[in-house]
Amino acid sequence: MGDHALPGSPPVPLTLRKSARARRISLRISQLDGRVTLTYPNGVAESDALNFARQKESWIRQHLSDRPDPSVVQFGQHIPVEGTQRRIVRATGRRVLLQADQISVPEGAEARRLARFLKELARDRLTGACDDYAAMLGRAYASISIRDTRSRWGSCSSEGGLMFSWRLILAPPDVLHYVAAHEVAHLAEMNHSPAFWAQVERLFGDYKEQRRWLRDNGAQLHQFRFDAPAS
Structure with missing residues (x-):
């Protein structure tokens, strides 16, 4: 290279x-x-x-x-969490609170606190999905790691280690579940052969819409920056 x-x-x-x-x-x-x-x-x-x-x-x-401009998260802004737009507001308590149409964040290093909350939420949702799909597949995975990857949404190592982008928590739940099923299917088929895609469909069902959503909207999930405090 x-x-x-x-x-x-x-x-x-x-x-x-x-x-x-x-x-x-x-x-x-x-x-x-x-x-x-x-x-x-x-x-x-x-x-x-x-x-x-x-x-x-x-x-x-x-x-x-044509790519979306980077946007540092701040109070008053909307951000998608599990596919639903939520307004970022100041919390009255000491913890981040996810509500139907807003997400409350304590003042002080707000962007980092919000990122930490979203990463933990992503880990919780992805672990639950992978546990279910691994049980359906009859194969155990070795570990799950959550990162802020730029080149892929997930991966599966030959040792059974699963890795996911935490930004999947910003996507609709069915998209997150599709990626989980995709990587778990690699526990049985470490390739992208017809046999692999058959496993994905057996675990998840018809995945074409979710795969298309990621292709069309995935870049927007990377426009949000959490490396500076909200104002």
Whole structure:
């Protein structure tokens, strides 16, 4: 892999990847973090791959400009929790409280407190879903970890370790459950073969709508920033 950039304002970082399996030069822009990856075959020169990217520069910049702007969470703002928009308000007590149409957060490091609450809620929901699907599958997983991943919503290691993005708690519950079923299914099929997708459907049911929702809306779950206090 190599790192380059399209010059301009602003520069566009490019990740170059040479692949023995690639038959042509291709561009991919991540739905999650906007990363631009340029893949090219072994027989193609790096300079030719970069020229290809330069020819596609207007398309790349247009696609990136359509992405939602980052937004630091703050009081008065709405944020989706389990797919329902909730207004962030000041709490009268000392703990974060999730209600039907709002989420109350104590003042003082509000963004970090809210993130901590959402991560724990995600862990609770994902653990429950994975326990149910693992029991249906008849396979045990080794562990569950919750992270703020940018490149994927979940993963399953060969040792049975499940990993999920905590931002799934912002998505509708059926989307979270689909991702849980997807990763648990890897305990039986460590691939994306027809047999794997059959396991996902056996565990979850028809998953096409939830998979489409993530493709169309997943990037919006990453627009919320929790690295600064609310005002």
